[in-house]
Amino acid sequence: MTIKENYLRAASESLARLDNSYSYFPEEDTPVFVKGKGVRLYDPDGNEYLDMVSGYGALNQGHTHPKIVASLLAQANRLTHTSATLSDVKVELAEKLATLSPIPNTKVHFDLGGARVVEGAKILTRAYTGKSKVISFQNSFHGRSTGSLSLYNADTFQHLFNSPRDYYSAPYPYCYRCPVGLKKESCNFECLKGVYEILDNNNDIGGIIVEPALGARGYIVPPKGFFKKLRRICDKYGLLFIDDEIQMGLGRLGTMFACEYYETVPDIILLSKSIAGGMWPLSVILGRKEIMERIRPGTLGSTFAGAPLGCAAGLAAIEVIEEEKLCERSRDLGVYFMEKLNERFSEYSIVGNIDGIGLGIGIELVLPNGEPATEEAQMLQLTALRNGLLLQRGGPAKNIINLIPALVITKSEIDEAIDRIEENLIKVLHEPEIIEHISSVKSSSDSEVV
Ligand SMILES: Cc1ncc(COP(=O)(O)O)c(C=O)c1O
Missing domain, CATH: 3.40.640.10 (Type I PLP-dependent aspartate aminotransferase-like (Major domain))
Structure with a gap:
């Protein structure tokens, strides 16, 4: 059993008393973080997460600057x-x-x-x-x-x-x-x-x-x-x-x-x-x-x-x-991020639109008929979390993956984020058991999270 599981078990009584409805992940997947630095977060087992949410935009300067x-x-x-x-x-x-x-x-x-x-x-x-x-x-x-x-x-x-x-x-x-x-x-x-x-x-x-x-x-x-x-x-x-x-x-x-x-x-x-x-x-x-x-x-x-x-x-x-010239960084790295995302995902029909200014970018997932791919976006978010990548999801139909990293992110971390988004998207598209499993867990699509 991992330290996180032990922690959750030991804390289960207090967790039952904690209103955690703000979390957009199913309970067993809710991450417990103990440390953050720059664009990285760590759980009690030492697992590292790449944070593309940055506290819903509250950490432009990165974790624990x-x-x-x-x-x-x-x-x-x-x-x-x-x-x-x-x-x-x-x-x-x-x-x-x-x-x-x-x-x-x-x-x-x-x-x-x-x-x-x-x-x-x-x-x-x-x-x-x-x-x-x-x-x-x-x-x-x-x-x-x-x-x-x-x-x-x-x-x-x-x-x-x-x-x-x-x-x-x-x-x-x-x-x-x-x-x-x-x-x-x-x-x-x-x-x-x-x-x-x-x-x-x-x-x-x-x-x-x-x-x-x-x-x-x-x-x-x-x-x-x-x-x-x-x-x-x-x-x-x-x-x-x-x-x-x-x-x-x-x-x-x-x-x-x-x-x-x-x-x-x-x-x-x-x-x-x-x-x-x-x-x-x-x-x-x-x-x-x-x-x-x-x-x-x-x-x-x-x-x-x-x-x-x-x-x-x-x-x-x-x-x-x-x-640290974070405005200039955001402007320049935003252009880089958008270019790379467009290059990488141009062949993916599920990616309907990529929109953004600076380091605020949304990837809109769509079904073949152009309707919002809400379930797939939810799966991508959850699969990514399980693989150490923290993504936010929004949009009127909750089918947009928001990328709002800290502005201190580097080019190589952006490249890493793109690779990891792609890896997880491929898992969602090609591993039907993920779809089955995720359909059975609590849907978070109706909770308002920012
Ligand atoms: C644009 C905007 N306005 C207001 C709020 C509310 O801020 P708070 O959650 O600090 O009350 C948010 C929170 O995400 C927001 O994004």
Whole structure:
């Protein structure tokens, strides 16, 4: 029996008490990790995993980056908590973010996690525009707190409670399966007609909340002009442009802020995940000063929001992005990754589409009739896990394999990832017993995981 099995057996009583429904693997396959370094994870038996998920984009700087670890340790020995008062590192991080921010006259608010700053953006929109609703996009993900769930179409949760429906849902430009049935080259953003229709028929809308590319629900990348079009709509109708970069920000798309890739300046930018290198739950609202100052002091906040430990980690995490040129790395390695994936998988009819910017790439698996190959994607994910390769799966039909490695990944690790994806895909395609076995285990296709 392996150490992991022993561990699971010994811990079975406590595991029974642990809500592990967040895990997207069947219980016996749920990995237990004890160590991480760069793009590698290790289980108690010393088995190594190549991590192409990076904590759902929370580890752009890689696992246990020494500089961020050192800053946390030093801060833990110096000052850990001040609550509502200031700390030197909080002021320093706010200054750094305001300087980097593409929004002129940026004011910074710190919080504890992604969903909380989504809720913050909702409050700011209401305060600044006097209107409580937003336009959000189909297949988006903005968190699972009741406030964030009120802003987008999250069917999985809606049956549980009567949350206020403070959104109108518009189609996202998912060009591989165009929501209005057109071709990307000649569509002229026809899908945005949905946004205009909503705006022409309602006068209670204060903002548009959008992801720079769909993350949790599959890496779906809009055409580059999308953000500029939205900016124009926001200007025309007096709406706030809320850019949810919680998953795509901080170098992932090859620029520090994802909106910079689109050459567009939003009114509010939301950050979390990699902002503290995945080592502390920190999140951020960057907003125009006049928006941020429209609320009464103390409206946004939480006991541990902007705690010194998070801010120290945040300062180190940004330094790592700058010093190691992670934006440039992501841009260059992203091009390399896409080229190699396209070369390798061009002959595989199950690979319908490969889409991505920087180191955020989605491989969409399809059946011969073009329908989503959801079961095969699930099998690939599970087979890969059993062979030491961690993959994420998303997309509206959960048939997209998302590749979101840490930005410190090397070319040879990218080559290794491609080889291992292919090896596991071949297993799925040619070993029918895998299909049989996997069909019999718990399906995770209905759980929302990010
Ligand atoms: C785009 C986006 N917004 C919001 C969230 C919610 O963040 P959190 O899980 O920290 O609440 C996520 C989480 O994956 C996300 O990807």
